[in-house]
Amino acid sequence: MKKSIFFELSFSEPQAHYVDVRMSISGFQEKEYIDIKMPVWAPGSYLIREYAKNVEKIKFSSPARAVTAEKIAKNTWRIYNPSEHIEVSYAVYGFEVSVRTSFIDASRAFLSPVGTFMYIDGYLDLETSVHIDLFPSWNKISTGLQKTSETNTFYAPNFDILFDSPIEIGTQDTWTFDVDGILHECAMVGEADYDKERLTEDITTIVREENKIWGSNPNYYYLIITHNYQNSNGGLEHLNSTVLSTSRFNYAQPTAYKNYLSLVAHEYFHLWHVKRLRPKALGPFNYDAENYTTGLWIIEGFTSYYDNLIIRRCGIFDEYEYLQKLAVDFNTVYNRPGYLLQSAAASSFDTWIKQYRPDENSHNVAISYYNKGAMHAVAMDIKIIAASQGTKCLDDVMRAAYEHFYLIENRGFEEDEFQALAERVTGVDLSDIFTAAHHAEEVDYNQYFHLVGYEIIDKAEEQNYLTLGIKVGSNEGHTVIKNVDRDSAAWISGLNVGDELIAINNHRIEINGKAIEYVLAHASAGDTVNILISRDGLIKEIPVKLIASDKKSYSIQRREIATDEERRLGNIWLSIKDYLVHDKKYNHLIIR
Template identity: 75%
Template sequence: MTKSIHFELSFSEPQAHYVDVQMMIEGFEDQEYIDIKMPVWAPGSYLVREYSKNVERLNAKNTEGNSLSAIKTAKNTWRVHNPKGKLVISYSVYGFEVSVRTSFIDDSRAFLSPVGTFMYVDGYLDLETSVKIHLYKSWNKISTGLQKISEENTFYAPNFDILFDSPIEIGNQDTWSFDIDGILHECAMVGPADYSKDQLTEDITKIVREENKIWGSNPNDYYVIVTHNYQNGSGGLEHLNSTILAASRFGYSQPSAYKNYLSLVAHEYFHLWHVKRLRPKALGPFDYEQENYTTGLWIIEGFTSYYDNLIIRRCGFFDETEYLQKLAVDFNLVYNRPGYLLQSAAASSFDTWIKQYRPDENSQNVAISYYNKGAMHAAALDIKIIAETHGAKRLDDIMKAAYEHFYLIENRGFEEDEFQALAEEVTAVNLDGIFKAAHSTEDIDYNSYFNLVGYELVNQADDQDHQSLGIKIGSNEGHTVIKNIDRNSAAWKAGLNVHDELIAINGHRIEINGKALDYILSHSEEGEKVKILISRDGLIREIEVELLTSNKKSFSIERMTNATEEQRRLGNIWLSL
């Protein structure tokens, strides 16, 4: 008998944040039992999130409606014995976490993260499936990348990889569609916000066309952009033919915030090619039960982080100064974390499962982000290629060639050495130094690249001489407390701790605004000793701290005043519209 799996979703208690799931299974009579599993992580968000923790009231029945044994054998696995005839697995999923990667349900809407909603039969991820959605009484819209196959709100997925990569927004979202060069795009705005449909349509069209130029073709005929509008929102998650974004509802009328939103659109849309199709070997086919390790996130996320703002520049939304300010942010974020001396971009990629999404008070001392460091490496690659080919080639040519070779022709993931080899073949430029730097904590001279195109990386803090404890402070129930301490800073060496309450410095009361602290530091010399009164776990003590000059960086990227005509020409190619 042909094996089949179908789902039905309903909402008997949306106000309590539940979706009810029925999983209909047929064709497994030849097996003594089947294992029903739920993924533990979401592709594109590299953290084991234990989605099965939200599953409740799971039960199994056979064709006659009799209950079957469904024994939980692991954190995300239920074993059903004697799977004869048509089985119905029923369960409820609790969803009340606001993010682009987790389900959220209330009486106004439901956002369903598919990896945390749908289960699969172990060993049968390749089975096609369908999902029928019963709308709650006050809802009237469904936005998803899944193919609709009936007017009864039934959708089709050719396999579970597609199902798990197709989030579903249900409710009364504001939707509109528009065609971009033969590809239908749907925008779904969730929640009130001050956006203009016409402006968004025009600007998203520019972004899509600019990205199509890079890749040469677009693999979709339908693409969905769902934006969750919050009081304060940010972030996004890419999918095969859709993306989920989070934005601030009043940001669309603010030029800076709106451009940041467009950059987010550019970032997630770029992933349509770069990660969803062109990808490291480790990232597909997926193992949904455990970590999928790769050192290559600096390429797929870092390069995408380089391109998002560059595309906004090419579209004309950023002027040159705005773009360079955005690029300088990556350098400031990396170089103001002592962890850049301990962790490479590749190591950051590999350790994403335990560090990137689980920051703590010491994270800045031990880790960097492959997003920022990868973007820095991508900038160096782009500039080096432009300079050494005299403007004939750039990073765009590598991306297009890699997409065509690894995805369109060979339909497989790449190893990093293969990616580098192809890049060097396409450009005839030796890129070994930058690729090796991605696997090393030894720094490279980025100005040796920027100077090639008439720009320079300038540390504006070089001439500043002010003392620092090397801490970040915050408020905890009205008390001024230490939130972070930089490695090898004055506070680090003196033995101040995170969570210490700061009471006084040199006899002056420290308020949450930090005025006394700032005043003392600004009127002190390096090597001078100050006495800080603290409370640690309710015990009062005084700690003497020897001050050190701040080593914080403040980078900007500027045009060289003595650039040659050729450098200026190449720089114009780099930042051309």
């Protein structure tokens, strides 16, 4: 008998945040036993999330005979002497707001497939189908899974596709539009004041710009699910869909709306870069454990560089807005003392224990491969543009890598292979950038920016202000230290995370920090201030010797002394085709 697996989803208690799952298994009767498993992580979000913790009421049955089964590991159940047909039923609790986890209530259900469906160990390549019984007040299903001829039934050729296809069920607002022959669907979840016509136009522009970069689009259908909350921001990529979260108020605010479009550009870029062009470690997946790679700085970092650049190329960001966005990556990295300790490659490898599990000391020991990878990407792009006199750029590398590793060889790449291809395609030695990605030593990024007539400047150097080097928060009305910067005045003097701040030089400290600001404004580097704290219920006075802040405030701007050739290359980099005049009042360029 042919091996098969079929799922049926229903909702007997959505208000209590449960989905009911029935898994029908056939054709495994010759086995001594089979192990059914639930993934422990979601591809694209590199953290062991232990989805099996949400499984309840699991039962095993067969029309032929009693089923003997037991749980043998945290996410594994073993069925002994399986009969021709076996049914596994279980309930999954889902009430976590994120793009990676399931959320179910009386109004809707968002199902993260890795936390909903189980698989049979060793049989990820089996095809499967899913039937969904709609809750009475629901009327729509949005998913990248292939529809079948049966109502509310969907098909997946294997479990990798199933696990990569989130499902939104409820009353979401949906509409479709065509972009270059590809059907796109938007599914808007939750109340928000968005303009469908404007969204369609802007997303179409983004898609066309990205299609130009890659040369082709592998999908015939693409789904964009957006969860609209009061305050939220995030996204997770999939083969032919993405799930975004944003604030319902963003569509009416120009800057916030552009940031949402940048998020769309980021996740859409991933349909090529990550989902298809990828490091070897990221597919086929091991759903049981961590999948380690040092290459996230390439796949996520480069995507973080391209998202805002694409919005610039689309004309949504002007030059000044784009340079501000790019400067954020530099400020984010350089204002974390951990940049002196962790490289982009090390950040990639340690993502499983650091990126998604930050604590009070994370900023002192780690950086994000998103930001640092973007910094390496802009250096690479500029170096290629300059060395080729503007005839090539990073686009050429991405397109060639996609064609070679995915379309031709259909495999993941090693970093040295990616570097070799990039150098072969461009004729440019890129070893300085790939070496820098594996070392924490500082890079002079102006050696790249100057090539295209720009410069990065730390404007904080002119301010030379004092700081304790702490971040504070409120805990039951008390002002409490949340972070202490490495090598800051607070770090050296011994102020600790968790200390309640009571007074500074006999001035009461409130959560607004006015007393601290006042004392520091009237002090000099080398002065000592006395800070009264409560630590574990005991009152202490800590003398703190003040030092100047080492915080950065980078901006990126055109160089006054740039040559005509450098300016020409800069215009190519930022897709500036008009005549530009420098506006000294705002220190940026305006189009005339």
